[in-house]
Amino acid sequence: MTAVQSTPGPAQAIDAPRSPYRRSKPTRTNFELYAWLFMRMSGVLLVVLVLGHLFVNLVLGDGIHQVDFAFVAGKWASPFWKVWDLSMLWLAMLHGTNGVRTIINDYAERNGTRFWLKMALYVAFTLTVVLGTLVIFTFDPCPVGADIDASALPSFCPAR
Amino acid sequence: MARETDATPESTAGAIPSFDVTVRIRRYDPEQDEAPHWEDYKVSVHGTDRLLDALHMIKWEQDGSLTFRRSCAHGVCGSDAMRINGRNRLACKALLKDLDPSKPITVEPIKGLPVEKDLVVDMEPFFQSYREVMPFLITSGHEPTKERLQSAHDRERFDDTTKCILCAACTSSCPVFWTDGQYFGPAAIVNAHRFIFDSRDEGADLRLEVLNDREGVWRCRTTFNCSEACPRGIQVTKAIAEVKQALLTRKV
C-alpha cells in the first residue's frame, strides 16, 4: 500500500501539495483515534471547568476585585479547588498542545521545521505543566516570615 | 445546448435571453509558460448555457489551445470538476446565469492536484488513495450461484455514497488535503463507506484499518467544504463521521 508512484513528477511552478505522489507510511496505531477522542472529551470538560472557574473568580462575590493573593490561597486550601485547577491545567495544556501539533503538521513545510517546532511545543508544554503542578501542590496558604503582612493572610491562618 | 438549437423557430430562440459574459481562465502551458496566468475571454451566451458551453465556445471559436476535460456533459462522468468563482463545481452543471454574469467568471483547475495544462490536473494521487481503500466487494467462502441478495433496508444504509462519480471536487476542496496531499481525502472515504456499510461485504475491518491511519479519517476537521462541493449532493462529511463512529465502536 506504500507504492511510490511511477507517474511523471509534478509540473514546475504550480501550487501543488508538498508531496502529492508519495504516500506516507501507513501507521498501525490507534494514536490519532485516541487523540481525536481526547479532543472531544477534554473539550466538553474544559467548557465546564473554565466557565466554572470564570464564574467563581469573576462573577461571584466582588468579582475581579476579590482576586488577590488571599483569594487564591483561600481557594487552594481546599482539595476541591486544587483538583479543579489541576485538571484544568492538564486538560487545557494537552488539548491546546494537541491542537497546535495538528497545525504544525499541516503547515510546516519542511521536515526539519516541523520537527523543531514540535520540539519547542513539547518543551513549552512540559515547562508549563511541571511548573503549574508544582505550584498547585507546594503552595503554602499561610507562609511564615518577617516580611509577610499578617493582615493580608486568609482568616483561617494561625498567624492572623 | 442552446447553440445547437439554432434551427428552431426564431420565436423560441428569441425567448431565451442572451447576454455577454467574461470568462477569466487560469491558463498554463508547461511548454511555454513560467507560471500560470489569467486570461479573459468574452463570449455571448444564452440563459440556458452552462459554463461548459462557454468553454466550448472559447475553445472552438477563439482559442483552440484551451485544454480541459469533459466527456458526458451531463454530470455523470465526473471529468470536468473545476474551481468556478472559487468553488468546486462541474462545468457541465454550472449554469452561467447562476454565476453572476455581470462580473468575470473565474475558472481554475481544482486545487491540490498537480496541474498538467490549463484546467487539466493529474488525478493519479487522487485515484491512488481511492485504490488504497479497496473499493471492490470483498467476500469469503464460495461464489454463490445466484446474485447476492440484499434487503432494501440494508441497501439504504449506504445509498448516499453509491452516487459518487469520482470527480475529485470534494478532495480538491479540502484544506487538509491542500497542505501535503497525504490525507486520504473525502472521496476515498466516501468510497470506503460505500463498502464498509454494505451488508454483503466482508472487508470492513480491512478498510477501517486503512482509514484509522494518521492520514485517515482523523485528519478530517469537519470543514464541510466537501459536502458543499459535491455535485452529487452526497453528505460527505456525514459519511466521514459514520466511518469515525464505526472505528470508535468497531461496529458497522
Ligand code: SF4
Ligand atoms: S463524493 Fe461527490 S465530490 Fe467527491 S468525488 Fe464523489 S461525486 Fe465528486
Ligand code: FES
Ligand atoms: S462532463 Fe461528465 S460530469 Fe461534466
